[in-house]
Amino acid sequence: MKRGLIPWREVRTWECTACGRCCIGYRVPLKMDEYIRITKLYGYDVVEVGMGKVYLRRGPDNRCVFLRPILGRWVCTLQSMKPLACKLYPFRIYMRPIYSREDGSAYNYRGKTLHIYLDPHCEGIKPGRPSEHFVRHILPEVVEIGLGLRWKQRYTTSRRIHWPL
Ligand code: SF4
Numbered sequence: 709m710k711r712g713l714i715p716w717r718e719v720r721t722w723e724c725t726a727c728g729r730c731c732i733g734y735r736v737p738l739k740m741d742e743y744i745r746i747t748k749l750y751g752y753d754v755v756e757v758g759m760g761k762v763y764l765r766r767g768p769d770n771r772c773v774f775l776r777p778i779l780g781r782w783v784c785t786l787q788s789m790k791p792l793a794c795k796l797y798p799f800r801i802y803m804r805p806i807y808s809r810e811d812g813s814a815y816n817y818r819g820k821t822l823h824i825y826l827d828p829h830c831e832g833i834k835p836g837r838p839s840e841h842f843v844r845h846i847l848p849e850v851v852e853i854g855l856g857l858r859w860k861q862r863y864t865t866s867r868r869i870h871w872p873l
C-alpha cells in the first residue's frame with residue numbers, strides 16, 4: 709500500500725539495523741534470472757508459486773527461509789544472490805509522485821527525475837533534513853541498484869554485521 713510512504717526529503721538518513729522485520733511475513737517476488745540462480749543452488753524447496761509469480765518461501769514462523777539469527781542479529785544468508793526487492797527495501801522508486809507534485813520525493817539522477825520514498829515500517833529510518841551522507845552515498849546507490857546499473861551494495865546493507873559479499 710502506497711499510503712504512508714515517506715518522501716526522501718523528510719529523511720535525515722537511513723541505516724539497516726539488521727532487525728530482520730522486513731523478512732517476516734513479506735512475500736519476496738523473484739525475477740526470472742533470480743529464480744533460476746537461486747533454485748540452481750538451493751533447489752525448489754526455497755521458492756513458492758502464487759498468483760502467477762514466484763516468491764521466496766517463508767518458514768513456519770513466517771520468516772524468509774534465508775533469514776538466520778547470527779550474533780544477536782537477524783542476517784540474510786542469501787547475500788550474494790539477494791533479490792532486487794530485498795536490496796531496495798525500504799526504498800521505493802517511482803516515475804511519478806504518489807502524493808503531489810511537490811511532495812519532497814523528486815530526485816534528479818543524471819538529468820532524469822525519479823520519485824523516491826521510504827517504507828515507514830523500517831526501524832532504520834531517521835527523520836529530519838537529509839544529511840550529506842544520505843544524499844551523496846545512499847540515494848545514488850539505491851537508484852543505481854534500482855535501475856540495474858549497480859549490483860553490489862556498499863551503503864545500503866547493514867554494517868552491524870560484517871558479512872562476506
Ligand atoms: S531494512 Fe529496516 S526493517 Fe529490514 S532489517 Fe534493516 S532496519 Fe530492519
Ligand code: SF4
Nearest residue numbers: 731772774775784794
Ligand atoms: S532474501 Fe534475505 S533480505 Fe530477502 S527476505 Fe530473505 S532473508 Fe530477508
